[in-house]
Amino acid sequence: MRIHEKSRLLVAAAALVLLGLLCAAPVAAAFLPLATSKGATLAGVLREPRQWRLFLTTAAVALGAAGVATLLGAPAGYFLGRMPARPRRLLAGLLAAPLLIPPYVTAVAWVDALGRAGMLNRLLTSWDAVPSLVRPYGLAATIMVIALSYFPVVAFAVLVGVRRLDGRWEEAALLSETGPRTLSRIVLPLVLPYLALGAGAVFLLALLSFSVPLLLQTPVYTVEIYTRFTSFYEPAQAVGHALPLALFLLPLPLVWRWSLRRQNRFATASAGRPPLQSGAHLAVLGTAYCLCLAGVATGVPLAVLAVRAWPPDSFVEVWQTARNAMATTLLLAALTATAGVAIAFFAARSLGARARHVALPVALLPFIFSGPVLGLGLIRLWNHAGLPALVYDGFAILVIACLGRYCVFAYAGARAALDHLHPRLEEAAAVHGAGFLRRSMGIVLPAAAPAMAALWGLLFVLAMAELDTAVLVTPPGWTPLPVRIFTLMHYGPSRLVAALCLTTAAFILAAAGIAVLAYTKTRKLIAGAS
Amino acid sequence: MQVDVKNLSKRYGSVVALSSATFTAEQGTMTVVRGPSASGKTTLLRCIAGLEIPDAGTVSLGGVCVSGNGVWVPPVRRGLGMVFQDHALWPHLSVRGHFDFVLRAARLPKRQRAARIERLLELLELTDCPRSLPHALSGGQQQRVGIGRALATEPPVLLLDEPFSNLDARLRGRILAELNRRRETAGTVVIVATHDAEELQQNGNTEFRIGTQIP
Numbered sequence: 001m002r003i004h005e006k007s008r009l010l011v012a013a014a015a016l017v018l019l020g021l022l023c024a025a026p027v028a029a030a031f032l033p034l035a036t037s038k039g040a041t042l043a044g045v046l047r048e049p050r051q052w053r054l055f056l057t058t059a060a061v062a063l064g065a066a067g068v069a070t071l072l073g074a075p076a077g078y079f080l081g082r083m084p085a086r087p088r089r090l091l092a093g094l095l096a097a098p099l100l101i102p103p104y105v106t107a108v109a110w111v112d113a114l115g116r117a118g119m120l121n122r123l124l125t126s127w128d129a130v131p132s133l134v135r136p137y138g139l140a141a142t143i144m145v146i147a148l149s150y151f152p153v154v155a156f157a158v159l160v161g162v163r164r165l166d167g168r169w170e171e172a173a174l175l176s177e178t179g180p181r182t183l184s185r186i187v188l189p190l191v192l193p194y195l196a197l198g199a200g201a202v203f204l205l206a207l208l209s210f211s212v213p214l215l216l217q218t219p220v221y222t223v224e225i226y227t228r229f230t231s232f233y234e235p236a237q238a239v240g241h242a243l244p245l246a247l248f249l250l251p252l253p254l255v256w257r258w259s260l261r262r263q264n265r266f267a268t269a270s271a272g273r274p275p276l277q278s279g280a281h282l283a284v285l286g287t288a289y290c291l292c293l294a295g296v297a298t299g300v301p302l303a304v305l306a307v308r309a310w311p312p313d314s315f316v317e318v319w320q321t322a323r324n325a326m327a328t329t330l331l332l333a334a335l336t337a338t339a340g341v342a343i344a345f346f347a348a349r350s351l352g353a354r355a356r357h358v359a360l361p362v363a364l365l366p367f368i369f370s371g372p373v374l375g376l377g378l379i380r381l382w383n384h385a386g387l388p389a390l391v392y393d394g395f396a397i398l399v400i401a402c403l404g405r406y407c408v409f410a411y412a413g414a415r416a417a418l419d420h421l422h423p424r425l426e427e428a429a430a431v432h433g434a435g436f437l438r439r440s441m442g443i444v445l446p447a448a449a450p451a452m453a454a455l456w457g458l459l460f461v462l463a464m465a466e467l468d469t470a471v472l473v474t475p476p477g478w479t480p481l482p483v484r485i486f487t488l489m490h491y492g493p494s495r496l497v498a499a500l501c502l503t504t505a506a507f508i509l510a511a512a513g514i515a516v517l518a519y520t521k522t523r524k525l526i527a528g529a530s
Numbered sequence: 531m532q533v534d535v536k537n538l539s540k541r542y543g544s545v546v547a548l549s550s551a552t553f554t555a556e557q558g559t560m561t562v563v564r565g566p567s568a569s570g571k572t573t574l575l576r577c578i579a580g581l582e583i584p585d586a587g588t589v590s591l592g593g594v595c596v597s598g599n600g601v602w603v604p605p606v607r608r609g610l611g612m613v614f615q616d617h618a619l620w621p622h623l624s625v626r627g628h629f630d631f632v633l634r635a636a637r638l639p640k641r642q643r644a645a646r647i648e649r650l651l652e653l654l655e656l657t658d659c660p661r662s663l664p665h666a667l668s669g670g671q672q673q674r675v676g677i678g679r680a681l682a683t684e685p686p687v688l689l690l691d692e693p694f695s696n697l698d699a700r701l702r703g704r705i706l707a708e709l710n711r712r713r714e715t716a717g718t719v720v721i722v723a724t725h726d727a728e729e730l731q732q733n734g735n736t737e738f739r740i741g742t743q744i745p
Contacts, residue, residue, distance in 0.1 A: 168618035169619075171614075172618040172620070172679070173620070173631070174604070174606055175579060175606065175608075175610060175611070176635040176683065177606055177631075185631065186620055190620075190621065266622065
């Protein structure tokens with residue numbers, strides 16, 4: 001329902017201004033020096049002999065991580081899709097953990113385990129026949145750490161695909177074919193759109209990954225942008241590297257479109273009905289596989305960090321030295337989540353069809369040009385004397401950075417949630433004289449409360465783990481935990497770093513747990529009310 | 531190949547879907563399983579096909595027990611053809627692709643596959659849409675693809691679950707004639723589940739009534 005109300009128009013204008021200020025303005029500010037150099041800087045950047053190496057390494061990291069994540073995640077998704085509800089929920093929760101734990105925490109753990117003095121390295125080299133085969137640094141390590149962090153994206157995409165399959169398609173094939181061939185010729189082609197979507201998402205996340213390549217010393221575009229700016233103060237050359245990075249993004253919309261088309265074509269009313277063949281043996285095999293995967297991706301890194309952080313005095317030391325960082329992180333996450341959900345809700349509620357087409361790409365800009373570019377843009381935009389300095393020198397710049405980077409998720413999520421609401425809900429209120437704001441707060445927000453709670457949790461977790469932009473704009477006295485970990489990692493892994501990493505992971509997992517609970521409770525409440 | 535069903539029972543939780551079904555379908559005969567909706571016709575066919583594991587009773591094909599008494603032979607090794615009530619067409623395969631899939635599974639040489647596909651397309655009047663995907667076909671065409679898929683490998687036992695509901699009288703007659711030809715020449719056992727068996731009764735087929743509501 002779109003009624004031309006004054007209050008709606010005002011809210012829409014405010015939402016557009018905020019989106020512009022948070023997302024478009026910093027990106028424009030970042031690219032301004034490049035634009036003013038009339039192509040000379042970009043040509044210089046592209047002619048650098050390092051370009052090929054950067055291009056190939058970035059491609060290898062993104063493709064390698066997407067490939068390994070697909071190999072790990074696709075079977076997990078298939079097994080989960082074929083399991084009864086209760087074990088599926090439990091295992092899905094376990095498999096979601098690697099996605100929640102920031103990749104740099106996993107990287108720190110693997111460096112700690114496989115470094116020269118690392119416990120796994122010592123174990124490997126203690127057998128004379130086995131030399132130290134695994135290096136904790138370099139391309140292969142970067143690919144593995146990113147893949148171990150993001151494989152759940154593929155697993156959950158495949159899970160959705162498998163759950164949407166009609167079991168009879170498999171049964172019809174099983175009358176004439178064996179299980180493996182049915183899997184390869186019927187199930188795989190039908191799940192492929194979801195698999196491609198998941199793999200594409202991992203490709204994007206790996207492409208934009210900054211902290212892991214930096215910690216594991218792999219030269220990729222995001223690291224080059226950061227280094228050019230912080231070490232040489234060459235802002236134009238730094239953002240010049242964001243353009244070849246953007247080239248990698250070009251095929252993604254095509255994958256997205258192809259996938260959605262195929263999903264719609266395969267949509268069926270009787271989805272979710274599993275075939276007979278999903279028997280007990282598959283459940284046992286699937287459970288074992290998922291537990292192994294969760295163990296390697298979450299259990300081992302956390303165990304390594306726990307051993308390193310031993311004795312418990314480390315956590316007392318963390319409390320004494322980093323309690324301000326903890327408070328900053330929690331405050332930053334809470335403010336980002338609250339402001340982000342509010343902006344996203346009102347933007348999704350108020351923007352008309354034409355403005356919507358603009359709002360999503362604008363919100364996407366800071367994310368797809370990577371965290372360091374956003375940080376650079378924020379510095380150029382706010383690092384001025386007068387009023388901007390008040391923002392730049394204080395805690396607000398961190399909130400602005402997190403909002404700019406992640407509001408695309410909040411906006412897209414809010415839009416999807418509101419599009420799913422039945423229009424009659426609001427029409428009934430409008431007929432009885434409720435204005436735009438009253439309808440928004442009294443009817444639409446309560447009806448969309450579960451989705452908004454989930455979005456709040458998502459933003460909270462993302463802001464808690466935020467490093468890529470925060471590392472450039474953190475003001476004195478307001479250091480969040482991830483930036484503190486990053487700073488301490490310059491001196492190598494240590495007891496304190498391990499304890500800080502565990503504390504960050506514990507905060508994030510607890511926040512995610514609370515968000516899931518809030519989502520479930522609000523959904524039950526809404527279901528009960530209706 | 532004779533099909534023997536003895537005391538076959540199946541429950542889903544507390545719901546009894548099939549209770550002590552017993553019948554024999556001789557080689558070269560057509561058995562019509564009659565009964566109202568939810569009387570267990572589909573469950574019976576699915577148990578024979580191996581898509582459900584019965585709680586009690588046995589299914590034997592050609593005198594060999596394939597289900598029951600601690601035995602369960604997977605569907606692929608039973609060598610049956612089945613038409614599903616709602617077709618169960620694979621959305622990513624064309625009409626030709628459906629026939630090709632099952633013929634490849636039967637390890638038929640390429641030339642024979644092509645010849646058989648052409649015959650099926652002609653028999654089922656699908657020659658104008660061999661490359662169409664299921665979503666582009668009408669309900670009747672989808673049903674014919676489902677029937678063609680079941681007929682393609684010329685299996686010794688054909689299970690048909692409400693196979694004619696979307697077809698006009700002329701096509702129904704044509705497909706019935708093909709089924710009769712197969713049971714007479716190749717000894718195919720045809721088991722048809724339907725709630726409306728008038729047309730099939732006229733052919734003098736064996737009838738097996740299922741469910742308690744039938745007078």
